[in-house]
Amino acid sequence: MCRRDRVSTQSTWGRKEKNGYSSVQSSKMTPSATKSGKKVKKTASQKTKSGKAGLTFPVARCGSLLKSGRYSRRVGQGAPVYLAAVLEYLCAEVLELAANAARDNKKKRISPRFLTLAIRNDEEINKLLAGVTIAGGGILPGFPQVLLKKSGKGSSLSQEV
Numbered sequence: 001m002c003r004r005d006r007v008s009t010q011s012t013w014g015r016k017e018k019n020g021y022s023s024v025q026s027s028k029m030t031p032s033a034t035k036s037g038k039k040v041k042k043t044a045s046q047k048t049k050s051g052k053a054g055l056t057f058p059v060a061r062c063g064s065l066l067k068s069g070r071y072s073r074r075v076g077q078g079a080p081v082y083l084a085a086v087l088e089y090l091c092a093e094v095l096e097l098a099a100n101a102a103r104d105n106k107k108k109r110i111s112p113r114f115l116t117l118a119i120r121n122d123e124e125i126n127k128l129l130a131g132v133t134i135a136g137g138g139i140l141p142g143f144p145q146v147l148l149k150k151s152g153k154g155s156s157l158s159q160e161v
Helices: 049-052 059-068 080-103 112-121 125-129 153-160
Strands: none
Touching: 049 059, 049 080, 059 080, 080 112, 112 125, 112 153
């Protein structure tokens, strides 16, 4: 009697059966296998939403956050794709500017300082993130215009007298 004949009728997926032998079928099973022991090939219907849209950011997570945030009663199919695309674009833009700032300072690692320099030197991103404080980012170098003395009538009168 071979080992395959001693397999119990109750499968416990890799644990020892009542007769002391593990199931042959359950020992070959992997997460990507079916009950018959054959591997499943991914079809177009099993591709992720991010993969279909050609994005890196998670479309399904954006959709679930839109739904759980209760921004509206209904969320269309295109809304999470559009949101993920916008977030991915903004992230890529900020990271590119921060990498350029790090390269200018002869560094290979992006630190919070380089993120701050990238954000504050770009006019549109600075407007978007005006109320954001980055921990450990510091401030832009230079003097604020408010602290500089004004050259006007008051200063010219003091020079003449």
